[in-house]
Amino acid sequence: MRIAIYGGSFNPPHLGHRAAAETVSRELNPDKFLIIPDRIPPHKEMAPNSPSPEERMELCRLNFSDIPAVEISDIELKREGKSYTAHTVEYLRELYPQDELILVVGTDMFLSFEEWYRYEYLFSNCSIAVLSRDEENRLKLKEEAERFRLEYGANIYLLPHEPLPMSSMEIREKLRVRQGREQLKDEVYWSLVRNNYYEASPEIQWLREKAFEYLTPNRIAHVAGCESEAVMLAMKWGEDPETAAEAGILHDITKRLSFDEQLKLCDKYGIILDNTELSSPALLHQRTGAEFAKKLFGISPQVYDAIRWHTTGKPDMTLLEKIIYLADMIEPGRNFSGVDKLRELSYTDIDEAMAYGLHSSIEEVKRQGRIPHENSEAAYQWYAAGK
Numbered sequence: 001m002r003i004a005i006y007g008g009s010f011n012p013p014h015l016g017h018r019a020a021a022e023t024v025s026r027e028l029n030p031d032k033f034l035i036i037p038d039r040i041p042p043h044k045e046m047a048p049n050s051p052s053p054e055e056r057m058e059l060c061r062l063n064f065s066d067i068p069a070v071e072i073s074d075i076e077l078k079r080e081g082k083s084y085t086a087h088t089v090e091y092l093r094e095l096y097p098q099d100e101l102i103l104v105v106g107t108d109m110f111l112s113f114e115e116w117y118r119y120e121y122l123f124s125n126c127s128i129a130v131l132s133r134d135e136e137n138r139l140k141l142k143e144e145a146e147r148f149r150l151e152y153g154a155n156i157y158l159l160p161h162e163p164l165p166m167s168s169m170e171i172r173e174k175l176r177v178r179q180g181r182e183q184l185k186d187e188v189y190w191s192l193v194r195n196n197y198y199e200a201s202p203e204i205q206w207l208r209e210k211a212f213e214y215l216t217p218n219r220i221a222h223v224a225g226c227e228s229e230a231v232m233l234a235m236k237w238g239e240d241p242e243t244a245a246e247a248g249i250l251h252d253i254t255k256r257l258s259f260d261e262q263l264k265l266c267d268k269y270g271i272i273l274d275n276t277e278l279s280s281p282a283l284l285h286q287r288t289g290a291e292f293a294k295k296l297f298g299i300s301p302q303v304y305d306a307i308r309w310h311t312t313g314k315p316d317m318t319l320l321e322k323i324i325y326l327a328d329m330i331e332p333g334r335n336f337s338g339v340d341k342l343r344e345l346s347y348t349d350i351d352e353a354m355a356y357g358l359h360s361s362i363e364e365v366k367r368q369g370r371i372p373h374e375n376s377e378a379a380y381q382w383y384a385a386g387k
Helices: 015-028 053-064 085-095 107-111 119-125 135-152 168-175 186-194 204-212 217-237 241-250 259-269 275-279 281-297 301-308 319-330 339-346 350-367 374-384
Strands: 002-008 032-037 070-072 100-106 127-132 156-160
Touching: 002 015, 002 085, 015 032, 015 053, 015 100, 015 127, 015 156, 032 053, 053 070, 053 186, 085 100, 085 119, 100 107, 107 127, 107 135, 119 135, 127 135, 135 156, 186 281, 204 217, 204 241, 204 281, 217 241, 217 319, 241 281, 241 301, 241 319, 259 281, 275 281, 281 301, 301 319, 319 339, 319 350, 339 350, 350 374
Parallel strands: 002 032, 002 100, 032 070, 100 127, 127 156
Antiparallel strands: none
């Protein structure tokens, strides 16, 4: 049996790693293809906010599992201390004493192979598959491979491979500023965002595409208008426009659900409703939406609160909370008595706009024969008093 071994920190596993694995699968057609994430890499520290070893293993499943013969192995995760390839090969040699073990390495690793821990043992117990780049590079590799054959009896496979120009370190930095999505498999990217690994924040266009799947066509138009308005208000008042866009995109994510479906989500998330909320289904989506967006997209506490309070409001709201509350009321699709004045106030005096908007909302609720939420009443008193 032919067993390929591809190890690394995979922090995170990206499309470059996947392309390398696809080359190995195509060129060597292994019977078993072990992807082995390190527990503690021997020559580098793990980046801050990295996934745990077990979480990186799950990311590897998302990245590689559909490649033929691939198995994601926890061999090194079970081992205490730092991970050395020689220990892994030693373990596998005991399991598969008669089979060919093929260690997959990149060009740079191959050219420095004699610096590896117990490299002679590795040459004696496994073949080496080298992912070689261009023709000039391959000539150098052929010379080194021949030397290793003569000096150590090594068996070397040179696999033609054009690496994708990316690195895990570069991707980690990009993720913090809403970039890097195109370098990751979508399932991996979503997991990084959902779990806030490396302080990842979602790219706005990606977030739109995912969030809009949960909305009706009419609601999409409203949400797009709210996002646009939130961005303009953020630029006017000094909030981060992308954070405002994120909150605007997600503020109505559970709006399409029926009252019974809203109640089921409240039960799932442990949300305790008051009597006014129980009698006003339209209020529930700010509660369930904040929780749903957190579970689905790993939103920050600031975005969570902006969604949480965008319908009722509350006293002493943050700037982002006020922006989303007002953007929801004044987006271009809104057409009610007083909306033009509210739009003007929103760009001249945001706290006066809050007072005006809250008063308008409270009066509309009363006209419908319903009781305004106590948070709305308290918020109106707060902003009407000029606090």
